[in-house]
Amino acid sequence: MKLEEYLGELYHCFHCHLCSMSNWHRLDAWVPICPSFARFCFESFLASGRIEITRAIIEKEIDKPTSRLLESIFSCTGCGACYEQCKGLTGFKANHVELFEELKAKLVELGWGPLTKHAEFSRSIRENYNPYKEPHEKRAAWLKKDVPKKAETIYFVGCTSSYRTHKIAEATVDALEIAGINFRIMHPDEWCCGSPLLRTGQRKMVKDLVRHNVDAIKASGARRVVFSCAGCYRTFKKDYPAVLGQELGFDVLHTTEYFSQLIEEGKLKLKNIVSGVITYHDPCHLGRGVGLYEPPRKLLTSMVGNKFVEMKRNRGDAWCCGAGSGVKSAFPDFAVWAALERLKEAKAIGASILSSSCPFCKHNFMDALKQAPAELKTLKIRDISELVAEGAK
Ligand code: SF4
Ligand code: SF4
Known part of the structure; x- marks a missing residue:
């Protein structure tokens, strides 16, 4: 769908900000869910602000982007947590991830993008x-x-x-x-x-x-x-x-x-290999992106049984590792900040292993671990493939 075709829908965003949190209906339990809003705290870094910017671009109210405007758009990790919260609850019917990808493509088409770091990896590809x-x-x-x-x-x-x-x-x-x-x-x-x-x-x-x-x-x-x-x-x-x-x-x-x-099929048998508590980070592309939530959990529980513990934000409500959509290269400090938030969440439930099923999540978590305070440094970051290979031996 072309960006202009979203215009009518953009007016249906209530600016209710439900896309900023999960468990919004429980005052004692709500938690931030949009990493860029949690970090930068301005509405232009939340889905509703980006929707308003999209409308202004389509209606030609913006003819020259500021660097801050580009930052607000390209710091979206494309994690889809906003869509997960918004869909079915509000009158807004578009898929936020697709909309913001279309917006970025529009900026590139207008010559307002890509960001320098993004152009660099494009050249390398x-x-x-x-x-x-x-x-x-x-x-x-x-x-x-x-x-x-x-x-x-x-x-x-x-x-x-x-x-x-x-x-x-x-x-x-x-x-x-x-x-x-x-x-x-x-x-x-x-x-x-x-x-x-x-x-x-x-x-x-x-x-x-x-x-x-x-x-x-x-x-x-x-x-x-x-x-x-x-x-x-x-x-x-x-x-x-x-x-x-x-x-x-x-x-x-x-x-x-x-x-x-x-x-x-009986071709792979896994034995218990983990002594401590293990938790799982849903990669955005695998979880919200494709809806694959259960296979990783089944693999982990078959290796560790009841030592598998969920973090508060899991499955559709998972917190993004912070690396996606070019954020790791263009905004490395923000990416590491988001990953550190996840490490803290894992530690808070007593996990000794934070597992995931995406090398980009692992890469970012490892970078965050290097900068983490001493109390987080004991956390181990393992991809499920590594655990399966170990458990199958
Ligand atoms: S995107 Fe959805 S949840 Fe977010 S402010 Fe708009 S209507 Fe509310
Ligand atoms: S996709 Fe993720 S980072 Fe982008 S606005 Fe939605 S929740 Fe925020």
């Missing part, structure tokens, strides 16, 4: 097929063993696990091997999935990336692609069919779904 300015030929440098060249199952590693959190990639490979799955990785044909570009309004190059990845998968004859990255997974699942205007023709599964399936 064009030159290296990853946003981290790393050489493409080193993409699979983490892989220390031989895997088959032909297989029905592909493990799509993603840029973050390839270059920043390669323990997740190694663990995923280990778990797949233990389950006896004949799988391959795509290198050198795996390119960035395009998520960083889509989330920052930079759409020009996306179709080329999508076509390349899909053509390479189809040419390999694979029937199934599994992802340890929530961002890549959501992009393949929801954005790829929309970009191509057709179904992909192969199955797309997140590792938490696939591992759960393998357990049901």
